[in-house]
Amino acid sequence: MTAQPDPIGEPSTRIIISVDAMGGDAGPSVVVAGIAESARKNPDIGFILHGPEETLRKLVAKRRVLDGRVVFRDCADVVTMEDKPSQVVRSGKGSSMWSALESVREGEASGAVSCGNTGALMALSTIRLRRLPGVTRPAIAILFPSRNPQAFNVMLDAGADVRADARDLLQYALMGASYARNGLDLARPRVGLLNVGTEEHKGRAELKEAHGLISDFAAQANFEFVGFVEGSDIPGDRADVIVTDGFTGNVAIKTGEGTAGMIGALLRQAFRYSPLSRLASVLAITSLNRLRKRIDPRQVNGGVFLGLNGTVIKSHGSADATGVSAAVKLAFTLAQSGFGQKLAARVASTVELTQDTVQRADEGARQEPEGRA
Template identity: 65%
Template sequence: MVSSQARGSIVISVDAMGGDRGPATVVAGLVLAMREHSDLHVILHGDEAQIAPVLAREPALKGRVTLRHAERIVTMEDKPSQVMRHGQGTSMWAAIDSVKDGAATVAVSCGNTGALMAVSMLRLRKLPGVNRPAIACFWPSRSEAGWSVMLDVGADIKADAEDLVQYAVMGAAYASNALALERPKVGLLNVGTEEHKGRTELKEAHELLTALVAGGQAGFDYAGFVEGSDLPSARVNVIVTDGFTGNIALKTGEGTAKLVGDFLREAFTAGILSRFAALLALNSLKRLQKRIDPRRVNGGVFLGLNGAVVKSHGSADATGVSAAVGLAYRLARSEFTQRLAARVASFAPAGQDAAAVGPADTKTGAGSDPAR
């Protein structure tokens, strides 16, 4: 249970060792996050010899961070199957176990995505009714909320029709909670908007979603098939796809945002007149930079587990870590896991004992590192 030190606080469990930049960056991110959330408390897992001196230099964290020593680290090269068998004693495993044991509400890690999903499934198990968990991320858009939710972005490279419908249900629940949308609009990503296009599982999912929404119990609207150009549009709030396609779209979007930023920087530093123009447009440029900065919406959420897990980008800086921890805080504050479980249960087939669908289920494909 939560310690008396943290009683009344929102407690988040954080893996300090998984990121490319080391525990000092994670601690710097915690400093930023705790400035925003006065009731945030963190259980920090990792090598005490490395972390304790860094924590000692941050008086703002005193009394708000509990350090728990973990001797071992899950590297980006470790295979998920190996971590499932031999991962005990690692900071990642310990971070997940804090959620399993009830000491924390949400876990955050910058580490190996495939291993994190595998350990999360092993220790937390899937929600009743869920075949494949999914990773959901935010996508900048012209929608009323300013962002859309896309899933799956890499938990599993495959998804059949029933899985895609579950993604729609979970994604809509996440969008309702995270984006304060009463009735999100869901779209199914395809190579075109015409009903005759796409793979068999997409067509089947389209029919199932159409029937589900027509029944009046879905809690979301279905916009039908959408294509790549619709991702940033106001047409949908939730984009549903398999993890293979979603991960490619995610990384393409990140790369394009960086390219646009680089082009703007080159254009406004090309000469004296360009630099003068940049000064005149400085406020507008800062607003644009903030709008497309992927660090500020860093954090993919694992949906479909008996506990909340946030996957931070592996190369996240302090701003990115702060965003992931802030997302975890909001999930904990809103009791999102309980809400999602109730939503999924309302769509589960009668008599299904999904608790028996364990982490060894061959339908999971947590073998990639998509969010790194």
């Protein structure tokens, strides 16, 4: 596991991404194909690749574009989709997933990408990289195709934790807004809190409390709070960032994916129905491909783990080369924008603000405002 002698280019200009080659459904060849695609498009990227070195070297040797841009870390073990997170945390030290996170922990890489088991990756990331000060529950943020000009909305938590209290939801709002600024280049993102109606009296108790907290912090944290939003707003244009707990978020994403998949299948059926409709599909193919690309989850493959000391991207287990390349690109974009440092600073400042707010609330409305550090 010591550093290999391979050159990885000029470290002063290249951004290094740590990639777990194992654990995805399609095996390491697809991961290597994915990083090759990224290397072709982006001269400023280098890789540390984790997995069985002999196998990986053979796969990399076939891709000339990767010459001199990959360092290997030999690991014999693989975390499977069936492994329980608790078990991986205890005995996963020899795995490619563990090793991929270690490169981020040691500062060798600016971010890690893995197609492996989500639960295990989150558990290992939390333990090895640690939470940012003030964050109780890290979250997974994903991009959901939407009617907004930027074509995607941020939604979190997508399933890191099935629970979230009002404070967690506030943290998600702050982290999600920061991600939207750096990942989607939105100067002042609009944040919505997911509920079953937009009226303020509706929904669960923790949501009403979170509504108040997020309202209080919106101006300081430089986002606009649009209040409660509904499921239809996740692919909509009322907000750029949708905040919810990991149970609801996970169900919503999978419902959206399932609905899109069903419509796609019915659409293909419709175009096969008659000679006329088959002709139509040929005529419309360019437009339809543009549509497909717009809503193709592979184009925005990657859930970002937020709230940790380091950037970790979870790629779909079933990602193909295009999907892996999209996840790598996201890791690169975030590294380039200095997202990790910005997020840490943002969360740290709001930890102080939260304490101020609580203290002021305790002291009552007539007390002297606290000086800020």
